[in-house]
Amino acid sequence: MSTAKLKFNWLWPEIVDIETAQRAAKYGYWAAIWIVGFSAVVATIAIAISTVFDFLDDGVYLDTALFAVVAWRIKQTSG
Incomplete structure (x- = not known):
């Protein structure tokens, strides 16, 4: 194995069986x-201090909710 492969194994883990697939899902x-x-x-923070973060709006909460659903579904299917 090369050093680069070992270094980034946590970023894109190799899946060879159910245990490694569950670890990658985690x-x-x-x-x-x-x-x-x-x-x-x-x-x-963007809503509380609107003068600093003018480029962020309430849509960030929608993105947050969508990622919460993604996290929930990953947790449900990886168990």
């Missing part, structure tokens, strides 16, 4: 959860 779930949390914080 990574996807936690990535979606991180996006939900980060987006919610940024959206709340």
Whole structure:
């Protein structure tokens, strides 16, 4: 195995059996959860301080909700 392959294995894990597939799904779930949390914080700050984040609007909450659904579905199908 090359060093580059080992270095980015967490980013795109090799799936060879059910256990590695479930581990990859868990990574996807936690990535979606991180996006939900980060987006919610940024959206709340953007609405509270509208002069700083003029380019963000209430649509960020829709994106956050969609990623929450993605995270929920990944969690449901990976179990």
